[in-house]
Each structure stands twice: as structure tokens, then as C-alpha cells.
Amino acid sequence: MIAHRTSLRNKAALVATLALLAAAGCHKKQAAPPPPAAMAPQTVAPPTASITADPMTIDLGQSVVLNWRTTNATSVSIDGIGQVPVNGTQTVSPSSSTNFHLVATNEGGTTEANVRVTVRVPEVPAAPVSNTSSADEFHSHVQDIFFAFDSYDLSSDAKASITTAAAYLNAHPTIKILIGGYCDDRGSAEYNITLGENRANAAKTALVAAGIDGSRIRVVSYGKEKQFCTEETESCWQQNRRDQFSVDQ
Amino acid sequence: MSIRMFQPEPAARRHRLFRPAAVLLLLSLLPAASPLLAQDWVHLTAGNNNSEIRLAAASFRPVTTDPATLADKQTFDSVLFADLSNAGIFAMVSRSLAPQATPGSPSEINLAQWAQAPPSAAMVAFGNISIQNGNLIANGFLDDTRNSQYPQVFAKQYTGPAGDQTARELAHQFADDIIFRLSGGTPGISESKIFYSQRMGNGVKEIWMMDYDGANKLQLSHLGQDSISPAVSPDDSVVAFSALTHDGFELRMYSLLLGRIVHFINIGSANVSPAWSPSGQQLAFSSSRSGSSEIWISDPQGALSHRITNYGGLDVSPSWNPKTGTQIAFVSGRTGLPQLYIMDEDGSGVTRMTDGGYATSPSWSPNGQFIAFAWDRHYGPGAPGGQDIYVMEVATKRWIQLTHDIGRCDFPTWSPDGRHIAFANSPDGRDNHNRIVSMLADGTQRQVLTGYGADMPDWSWK
Numbered sequence: 001m002i003a004h005r006t007s008l009r010n011k012a013a014l015v016a017t018l019a020l021l022a023a024a025g026c027h028k029k030q031a032a033p034p035p036p037a038a039m040a041p042q043t044v045a046p047p048t049a050s051i052t053a054d055p056m057t058i059d060l061g062q063s064v065v066l067n068w069r070t071t072n073a074t075s076v077s078i079d080g081i082g083q084v085p086v087n088g089t090q091t092v093s094p095s096s097s098t099n100f101h102l103v104a105t106n107e108g109g110t111t112e113a114n115v116r117v118t119v120r121v122p123e124v125p126a127a128p129v130s131n132t133s134s135a136d137e138f139h140s141h142v143q144d145i146f147f148a149f150d151s152y153d154l155s156s157d158a159k160a161s162i163t164t165a166a167a168y169l170n171a172h173p174t175i176k177i178l179i180g181g182y183c184d185d186r187g188s189a190e191y192n193i194t195l196g197e198n199r200a201n202a203a204k205t206a207l208v209a210a211g212i213d214g215s216r217i218r219v220v221s222y223g224k225e226k227q228f229c230t231e232e233t234e235s236c237w238q239q240n241r242r243d244q245f246s247v248d249q
Numbered sequence: 250m251s252i253r254m255f256q257p258e259p260a261a262r263r264h265r266l267f268r269p270a271a272v273l274l275l276l277s278l279l280p281a282a283s284p285l286l287a288q289d290w291v292h293l294t295a296g297n298n299n300s301e302i303r304l305a306a307a308s309f310r311p312v313t314t315d316p317a318t319l320a321d322k323q324t325f326d327s328v329l330f331a332d333l334s335n336a337g338i339f340a341m342v343s344r345s346l347a348p349q350a351t352p353g354s355p356s357e358i359n360l361a362q363w364a365q366a367p368p369s370a371a372m373v374a375f376g377n378i379s380i381q382n383g384n385l386i387a388n389g390f391l392d393d394t395r396n397s398q399y400p401q402v403f404a405k406q407y408t409g410p411a412g413d414q415t416a417r418e419l420a421h422q423f424a425d426d427i428i429f430r431l432s433g434g435t436p437g438i439s440e441s442k443i444f445y446s447q448r449m450g451n452g453v454k455e456i457w458m459m460d461y462d463g464a465n466k467l468q469l470s471h472l473g474q475d476s477i478s479p480a481v482s483p484d485d486s487v488v489a490f491s492a493l494t495h496d497g498f499e500l501r502m503y504s505l506l507l508g509r510i511v512h513f514i515n516i517g518s519a520n521v522s523p524a525w526s527p528s529g530q531q532l533a534f535s536s537s538r539s540g541s542s543e544i545w546i547s548d549p550q551g552a553l554s555h556r557i558t559n560y561g562g563l564d565v566s567p568s569w570n571p572k573t574g575t576q577i578a579f580v581s582g583r584t585g586l587p588q589l590y591i592m593d594e595d596g597s598g599v600t601r602m603t604d605g606g607y608a609t610s611p612s613w614s615p616n617g618q619f620i621a622f623a624w625d626r627h628y629g630p631g632a633p634g635g636q637d638i639y640v641m642e643v644a645t646k647r648w649i650q651l652t653h654d655i656g657r658c659d660f661p662t663w664s665p666d667g668r669h670i671a672f673a674n675s676p677d678g679r680d681n682h683n684r685i686v687s688m689l690a691d692g693t694q695r696q697v698l699t700g701y702g703a704d705m706p707d708w709s710w711k
Contacts (some may be wrong), residue, residue: 150585185679187625187628188580188660189477189478189659189680190521190522190535190565191563191565191582191609193491193498193519193521194519194535194537194565195582197537198542198563218496220496223498226452232678
């Protein structure tokens with residue numbers, strides 16, 4: 001199948017790339033009088049590109065032949081393979097479903113083409129949740145909470161954070177979380193481990209009360225064994241008196 | 250500067266806490282101008298009075314004169330002198346005061362020379378040392394200079410494969426025999442060990458052991474985890490400790506006989522601060538397996554575990570009364586900041602011992618009379634004072650402060666003879682600057698035993 005049409009996101013990237021190129025070009029040519037910017041697209045047309053895969057769907061361990069054709073391109077690359085001839089074929093054996101993304105470039109611009117090869121893995125893998133965008137989303141909804149000195153009571157701010165977190169976790173039932181309990185570095189190490197444990201358990205209890213299955217939550221107290229901030233100041237101690245939430249892999 | 254008594258109870262009463270005959274002075278020195286920054290300074294002076302036996306340790310006479318013998322003799326002499334000095338019950342005769350002749354046997358010693366000034370020794374330890382067939386042989390004698398008819402207290406031969414390590418061990422054995430004879434039957438501690446947690450790198454601590462004087466440091470665990478709170482069993486066979494795993498802190502058992510980790514049942518949640526009963530048949534620890542941190546007791550494999558506290562709040566750091574085996578001191582945050590408590594081993598008879606501040610890390614003395622612990626009596630942001638080592642008499646709740654102005658102190662642990670306390674000290678208060686320090690149980694004769702990164706000492710039971 002030919003995937004000639006670039007996505008909206010790719011177009012945006014293309015525009016950004018062109019803008020960057022234009023900016024860089026202007027900078028270099030400050031000494032000489034610049035040629036009219038409109039001249040470039042008229043002299044060189046952007047390349048055309050297409051890429052196909054045969055077959056489109058394989059079982060894990062089988063191979064697939066990629067076949068790509070471009071015109072007017074000076075440079076062609078495929079993500080994960082690198083620089084390739086302007087026209088060619090290659091046999092690949094991806095271990096998971098892969099988007100092969102081809103970029104063809106000349107002075108007139110950049111053209112992209114995509115083909116997706118689906119790999120059937122014997123057991124159905126869990127939906128991966130660890131990519132950057134979903135991690136950001138997680139941390140924007142499930143925020144670390146902070147505690148008063150020698151306390152594992154949830155403040156009103158912490159309770160509000162837990163409510164937000166519970167709503168997010170209820171909406172994403174496949175996500176498991178790790179709650180790490182931390183203490184500032186004053187006081188005794190052993191006592192602080194129990195204090196951190198109770199801090200983490202306080203958050204777990206509140207999440208369970210809000211309808212989250214307790215089996216989705218792992219609790220680890222780090223006491224004062226790990227520190228976010230090592231200055232001996234109140235603001236730093238406050239940073240360390242926390243429950244840290246993260247996606248449990 | 251004014252000088253006044255600060256303690257509420259009469260000084261005479263306090264004298265009986267430690268080394269009864271040796272205490273001369275108990276004063277509280279307070280800069281009058283800065284009452285807010287005041288700490289209690291309880292100064293006990295162990296003086297050069299007649300209560301300490303004046304003991305001379307003569308240089309041993311080398312029978313063979315090869316370099317190996319001389320090197321081992323050097324080690325033997327210095328370790329013996331240090332052990333006897335460390336014991337805290339002798340006034341040691343300075344080497345420079347000893348008579349010129351080096352006695353190697355009872356027939357060679359002129360006791361009158363040792364008895365008169367300047368050495369004025371009441372007892373003399375002396376002997377000879379040699380290497381024969383690859384074995385280091387030390388013949389040690391202890392003589393009473395004032396008993397002209399039967400001066401010999403004891404004579405004993407010590408032997409082992411030649412080498413620096415053996416020289417150290419033989420000196421420890423001779424010192425312990427002397428201490429045993431002259432201290433009223435309390436065995437010496439020269440052969441005891443201190444277990445501790447050593448920072449190895451970022452986030453990794455391993456369990457180590459060393460001799461009581463800081464020599465022969467040896468790494469035991471190799472888990473690559475955060476391993477803390479070692480507790481050696483009364484028979485020196487296993488070390489219990491706590492290590493940070495995927496599921497939080499779990500208890501671990503390291504066999505000193507097998508040289509590896511052995512089985513221990515874990516239930517998940519935070520399991521910390523193991524402590525052995527004096528029988529070695531039970532382990533007390535803090536676990537949050539029931540949802541809140543409570544004191545639990547199990548057998549040495551982690552089986553038959555049962556909870557003995559049930560109060561909510563935080564309960565941690567148990568320490569058995571080694572004398573009775575029926576009481577446990579522990580730390581609880583049930584009323585706010587952590588305080589020192591004691592209870593019976595079935596969880597009954599809970600009694601609060603401290604009246605405020607931030608009290609942690611109890612260690613019950615071998616004779617059952619005292620509890621050493623770390624205490625910051627004015628704890629809180631911006632509060633004056635620091636975290637120091639204190640000792641409390643259990644029966645009366647009277648306490649005494651042992652460390653002053655040396656930075657943060659924590660994790661006191663008693664020597665087997667109850668005359669010494671080792672603890673972790675961070676001069677600038679930073680956790681990674683902890684090192685292990687020992688002192689006499691009256692706070693004197695502090696000795697730094699390790700470099701930075703060593704924490705949570707646990708002194709062996711014998």
C-alpha cells in the first residue's frame with residue numbers, strides 16, 4: 001500500500017523544518033545580498049516518495065520486504081534503517097508492529113511516506129502505557145503529595161490531589177501505581193522508614209476509599225534513605241517529606 | 250560563667266549510675282548568658298584514684314629474633330596495651346616508666362622494681378613471644394607485685410599460625426584473660442565484634458563487621474541494595490538485617506557460618522529494625538504488614554510471627570532486655586514525636602520512659618539496668634540542642650547525657666561487658682558523614698573506629 005499522504009503532524013514538522021532552514025539560510029548569507037526567497041520553490045520541486053511492505057502483516061519471526069520509490073530526491077532515509085538509496089528494497093524482520101517512516105529530501109523540500117507492518121505476537125501484550133506522552137499525562141493527574149513535619153496525615157491539598165488521582169486512575173483501569181514514602185533527613189533512619197511507610201499507606205488508603213483496587217497499588221517506604229533535595233533548609237526538608245507517585249512497570 | 254547543679258536529683262544518687270568508685274565530679278556548666286542554647290552538661294571525671302588497678306604491660310621478650318617474630322611482637326605489644334587501656338578499669342603504667350630490663354619469664358622479673366615508683370604497678374603483665382614451626386607462641390604471665398610469696402595470678406600459653414592477624418588475636422586473648430581475672434569475673438571484650446552498615450555508593454549499603462577496636466573490617470553482604478540495621482544473634486551465628494527490595498524493606502538473614510544469605514519468610518510491607526531475644530530463639534522487629542507499623546515477634550526463620558503492639562501510630566526499634574529476656578524497649582510515635590517505651594514481651598505493661606523531645610534507637614544494657622538511646626530533647630525546626638546519646642536507668646527513669654556538641658549521634662549499642670557504648674556520629678549532621686565511635690559508658694575515652702559512611706553499629710553479645 002502506498003502511504004503518500006502525510007499526516008497533519010508531519011505537515012507541521014515539515015513547515016517547522018522549512019522555517020528553520022530558511023532562518024539558518026538567512027543567517028549564513030548575511031554578507032551577500034539574499035536572493036528572493038520565493039525563487040527556491042520555483043527552481044526545485046519537492047521530491048515524491050512512496051513505500052510499500054509485503055506482506056503487511058506477519059507473525060513474530062517472519063520477514064517482510066520493504067520497497068520504496070522516490071523521484072527528484074537527493075537524500076532518502078528510513079527511521080530505524082538509516083540512509084538508503086533513492087530507490088530500493090530491503091528485507092526486515094521487526095519484533096513488534098512498526099511504522100516504517102521514509103523521508104525524502106531535496107533542495108525544494110521534504111516528503112514523507114509511511115507504511116505500517118503489523119506483527120502478530122503469540123500472547124497479547126498489555127497496552128503499553130509508558131511512552132512519554134502518557135507519562136506526562138499521568139503526572140499531571142497524579143501528583144506527588146507533601147506532608148507536615150513528623151506527620152502522615154493528608155493535608156487538604158493532598159486530599160484534593162488524591163481525588164484528582166483517583167478519578168484519573170478510575171478512568172485508566174490498566175495503570176498500576178507505585179507510591180514511594182519519603183522523609184526529610186532529620187531524625188532516626190529506622191523511625192523514618194516507618195513514617196514513610198505510613199505516609200505511603202495513607203495515600204493508598206485514600207485511593208482505595210475512592211474506589212481504586214488495592215491490588216493496583218504498590219507501596220514502598222524509602223524513609224530518609226533516598227532524598228530529593230540535600231540542603232539543610234526547611235524548603236528542602238519539605239521537598240523530601242512526600243509521597244511520590246509513579247507508574248508501576 | 251556560673252557553675253550550678255542542673256540535675257533535679259541529688260548528685261550522690263547519680264553517682265551510682267556508673268563506675269561507682271570512679272566518679273569524682275558531677276557538674277553542670279552553663280553559660281549564663283545564653284540559656285536558650287543551653288544543653289545539660291553532666292561531666293563525670295574518672296580520676297587517678299585508687300579504685301583503678303594500676304597495671305603495667307611489659308614489652309614481651311622475643312625468644313627468636315628473626316624479623317617476622319619482631320614484627321608480630323610489635324603488633325602483640327601494641328594491641329595488648331590498647332586492649333587493657335580500652336577496658337576502662339585500669340590505670341595503665343606508661344611505657345616510659347617501665348624498668349629497663351625486659352622480663353620474659355617469672356624468673357627474670359624483678360617485681361620490686363615494678364612495685365616502686367615511678368611505675369608503682371600493682372600488677373604486671375609480661376611474657377615472651379617466639380615463632381616455632383610456623384606458629385606464633387606467646388607465653389603470658391600476670392603477677393601481683395605486692396604478693397612477694399605467690400606473685401603469679403596466672404600463666405597461659407597462646408598460639409596460632411604466625412602472622413599479624415594471629416598476633417592481634419593472641420594479644421586480645423591475653424588481654425581478655427587479664428580483664429576477666431581483675432574485673433570481678435566479667436569477661437573482656439577484646440574478641441568481640443561490631444557489625445554495621447557501610448555506604449558503598451549511590452543508594453547501596455552493605456553489612457560489614459570489624460573487631461571491637463576498628464581493625465579487620467570485613468564486608469559480609471553483597472546484595473547491591475540498601476542494607477541497614479544489622480543485629481547479630483547471641484551465638485554469633487547469623488546477622489539479621491533489613492534490605493530495600495522491590496517490595497520495600499525486607500528482613501534478611503546472613504549466616505556467619507555459611508557465609509551467605511539464608512532463608513527468612515517475608516510478608517511484604519516495610520520490615521525493619523530486627524532485634525534478637527537473649528535466647529536466640531526469637532526475633533522482634535517492626536512490620537507494617539497489618540497496615541500500620543507495629544512490633545512483631547517471629548522465630549529465627551520468620552515463622553510463627555505474631556504482633557505484640559496494637560496502637561496505631563508508629564512502633565519501631567525493639568530491643569530486648571538481655572538479662573531477663575522478658576521485656577522489650579521500643580520507640581513509638583503513638584503520641585506524636587517518637588518516645589522511648591518498655592513493655593513485656595507479650596505486649597502488656599507498656600510504660601513510657603521519656604517525657605518529650607525525639608527519642609529513638611534504644612539499646613538495653615547487658616545487666617538489664619540501663620537503656621542507652623538517642624535523644625533530641627528539644628526537637629523541632631529551629632530548636633536548640635542536638636541529637637545525643639543518653640542512658641536511662643530503667644527502674645527510676647533517671648537519665649544522663651553522654652555526648653555533647655559532637656554533631657548528630659544515633660544507634661548506641663552496648664559492649665558485652667556493659668562498660669562501653671558504640672554509636673554512629675555525624676560531626677556535621679549529614680547522613681553520609683556518619684562514622685562509628687566507641688566510648689566508655691560514662692562518655693569518656695571516645696575513639697573513632699571507622700571513616701565516613703559507616704552507620705548503625707551493633708556490638709556482638711560476647
